[in-house]
Amino acid sequence: MKNLGFYYNQSACSGCRTCQIACNDRNRLEPGTLFRKVSSYETGSYPNASIYHYSATCNHCKTPACIANCPTGALRKSPDDGTTQRDDELCIGCGTCVKTCPYGVPALLPTGKAGSCDACKPFRDAGKKPVCVDACLMRCLDFGDLDELATRYGTTSENGELLSELPLLPSSEETGPHTLINPKKAALEADFREVML
Helix, strand or coil: CCCEEEEEECCCCCCCCHHHHHHHHHHCCCCCCCCCEEEEEEECCCCCCEEEEEEECCCCCCCCHHHHHCCCCCEEECCCCCCEEECCCCCCCCCHHHHHCCCCCCEECCCCCEECCCCCHHHHHCCCCCHHHHHCCCCCEEEEEHHHHHHHHHHHCCCCCCECCCCCCCCCCCCCCCEEEECCHHHHCCCEEEECC
């Protein structure tokens, strides 16, 4: 099975939320429902304050809590690419995936079903990238084989290495997120506050 996932260059992210809007548009989501969410954080205080953004979506984890806890088998790892996929016919809208995902990604939809990022599988099957990747104005996002992404972007990391865990995220020990982050230095600080921009 492949190890596909997202690369995110947090150091270049301007927090414009274009990736979030493109995802909402592609999935025809109602206002307030997000499969990709950009949040902003600040660390320090004047005159040494810093701000950074984080663009979050499904990490297509190695061991997804949503799959392990789904009572109907509506969630599964795709056998051809290893991403987390949902079968709407099996979903009963119980919300177990919403409650058990440590990253808070799945959402209950007005249809009574749950939904989350599928890494734009129909687009990828047609040879395209996920819409969030193509929409990003700063080219902060990419998607592909994790080893290839690490080779491509690992040498350009501001802090010397790509990470899958930041202080603002829950521990990745149990889930093994398939996300590589080129972190902004401020995002490595444990003292942070979410801010609205």
